[in-house]
Amino acid sequence: MRAMWRTVLDTALPPLCPSCREPLGDGVGLCASCWSKLSLIEPPYCARLGIPFVYDPGPGLLSMEAMANPPAYDRARAAVRYDEVARKLVLAFKYADRTDFAPMMGRWMARAGRELLTDADALMPVPLHWRRLWARRFNQAAALCGAISEISGVPVLHDVLKRVRATPQQVGLSKEQRASNVQGAFRVPDGQKAEVTGRRIILVDDVLTSGATVDTCARALLRAGAAHVDVLVFARVVAPVRTPI
Numbered sequence: 001m002r003a004m005w006r007t008v009l010d011t012a013l014p015p016l017c018p019s020c021r022e023p024l025g026d027g028v029g030l031c032a033s034c035w036s037k038l039s040l041i042e043p044p045y046c047a048r049l050g051i052p053f054v055y056d057p058g059p060g061l062l063s064m065e066a067m068a069n070p071p072a073y074d075r076a077r078a079a080v081r082y083d084e085v086a087r088k089l090v091l092a093f094k095y096a097d098r099t100d101f102a103p104m105m106g107r108w109m110a111r112a113g114r115e116l117l118t119d120a121d122a123l124m125p126v127p128l129h130w131r132r133l134w135a136r137r138f139n140q141a142a143a144l145c146g147a148i149s150e151i152s153g154v155p156v157l158h159d160v161l162k163r164v165r166a167t168p169q170q171v172g173l174s175k176e177q178r179a180s181n182v183q184g185a186f187r188v189p190d191g192q193k194a195e196v197t198g199r200r201i202i203l204v205d206d207v208l209t210s211g212a213t214v215d216t217c218a219r220a221l222l223r224a225g226a227a228h229v230d231v232l233v234f235a236r237v238v239a240p241v242r243t244p245i
Contacts, residue, residue: 019088035117039080039081040114045048048075049071052238072215072222073231075230077107078234079234080108081235081238086234089105105144105234117152123202123232124145125158127161142156142158155193163186193225201221201228203231207238211231
């Protein structure tokens with residue numbers, strides 16, 4: 001019955017590309033034009049931050065950012081660069097109730113983070129403050145966690161890491177302002193520390209810009225006793241040229 005209903009819907013309302021809204025032939029993913037414009041992040045990249053390199057410097061080498069300002073988390077991986085197509089997907093996902101994008105985005109993230117997922121104990125969404133959650137009605141990071149969990153089998157830890165302070169939007173802030181904005185905003189309550197103690201956790205979010213939010217989250221988890229914290233996002237902002245060390 002579900003298959004029949006899907007056929008009826010696809011006939012009456014042909015599936016559209018989530019980026020450009022052009023009709024899709026098979027109803028899955030992006031159209032050929034948008035797919036060609038999407039910038040997947042593939043090796044070679046910084047072993048720590050996952051920032052792509054312009055050439056292959058050899059295994060295990062780090063970017064200048066990782067050497068100069070190492071984060072609290074161990075490794076970060078992203079599926080795509082935050083370009084025009086990725087931006088349209090993220091904005092529609094977060095602000096236009098396109099939660100149906102989560103399985104597609106989650107598949108790309110699981111592929112990008114396969115080395116992290118092999119030995120992870122749990123996925124954890126970057127939490128929203130309750131006021132923002134009430135206004136948005138869902139946490140996009142939690143939706144992505146669910147999609148990744150279905151693919152990988154890694155369970156999701158919900159409501160363990162808390163956003164205890166409402167913070168202004170990070171958009172338009174400098175790297176230093178972003179770090180100051182989220183300082184002290186996350187905490188694992190004493191009664192829930194046993195759920196993270198000694199565990200290898202992957203923090204999940206939609207976009208990584210400066211890394212200030214996930215770095216603050218990682219510090220809170222490590223203080224609570226987590227053994228290892230990695231980061232997996234759908235898209236990350238990447239400068240045009242990165243030189244490895």
